[in-house]
Amino acid sequence: MFNQSDQGLVIFMVICSVFMFLMITFVAIIIYRYQQKQNAYFKGIEEIKVAHENNMLQTKVEIQEQTFQNISQEIHDNIGQKLTLAKLQLNTLSYTDLESCQSQVAQAIKGISESIEDLSDLSRSMNSEIIHNNGFLGALEFEVNQLNKPGMYNMRLRVTGNSIYMDAQKELMLFRIVQESLHNVVKHAEATQIYIDIHFTSTHLELVVADNGKGFRQGMLQPGNGLGNMKKRATLLNGSFDIQSTPGKGTTITIQIPIYEQYEELLQSNIG
């Protein structure tokens, strides 16, 4: 006979089964929702990656274009002018006045020599072999020595911390940043002292280029001074770029580049 307790037991079994079914459904829903969320997350990451790569490619092209423009300007404004002047002097030689003729020829020779030197400097600055052969610090020392030679500047290069491995491309980009900043100092700052401080930590490289030149009012810079290029290069290196300047008190450029990921890559490649 089916008594009340049996009925209770059956109801209980039904409740247990329903409860179990609900739990299974609950877990299935969790798995489904999680998978949906994960797919959306990975899709988002892919999109960010693609956007970032496109951005980086665009930045590289912009840097390249800017560099070509700078070279073109340098050739036109500096070398071109000197050669034009030399040509003018040679065209207007006075064959009757020997002294004047000698002076003009001497000036033309001086102009052509300076042009050859400028072309040589330009070629050397574009050549990346010095980085490949000497590394970032070696190339920087060479650059500092070159600037110290004329005796116009008191340059100091200071390196602190334990220098760490960086791949050739990153070293080159970092070197170009320093080169650009030194170029700006020489061209615009009218400085007598230039300090380059490089500090290595376990995760970052901090690069500071400071001068005691005339400085400038921030926000009132003329275009084409290469600061944009420096900033883009720092961005390509996942770093930060900061410039501080006050009229009459010089300029300080600070760049921070993470280097931990490069160290990790090296460790992984060694383990592999």
Next chain:
Amino acid sequence: MEDKLIVFGLLFLEVFIFFISFLFSLKLVKNKNIVPYMKGFYWYHFVGIVIGVIGVSELLWIGKNSFFVLLNNLSIFFHYTFLCNFIKKATPNKSNPVLYTLIGVYIIGSVVMLGFYLNFDITNQANFAFSIAHFILFLYCVIYYLQLLNNIPQVILLKEPAFWVVTGVLFSSSLTIPITFAGNYFGFKYLSNYLFLVSLLTVLPYIILHLFLIKAILCSTNPIRA
């Protein structure tokens, strides 16, 4: 007689599954290539084996006495504490409110269980303590799932050991709570008329839990992170 054979068969199956789970847990011993929260998980099986051996020996040679009941209560408390701690370790990206909730719920559960141990008669202690322990574990499982959905989905869920452990605990707790409730409601003398059903219902959560633990151990030695 037939019922007793079936019950014996179910018990044998339970012990067999537990033994297989124990053998799999040996893969976790001194294994450095496993996810951090699975390190030390083998202790769950080791302590289970020790308590099981002592308990069965006690029951066979001496019979059910207060030491057996104490051992039973301790094993429930160990099961509860160990799994709560595991779920807390494995819960992803615990913010302070979540962590405090987990710890608070555990403390409240422990206090209530202690209250049952001290105030209820010896035959009912285990049932109430079981219900409280599994209810708290059920809450922990829900919190784990909520945290999974509320955080960045970085792991491949079906290859994540913690997911399998928590799911096993969820299913076994879901069955255990109503079963122990039924035991208190219907009375165990009445339920002894349905020996097969009762044996199946008491053994099933345990088997489910250990099957999921085996899956978790298999995943832990080869986790794939997204």
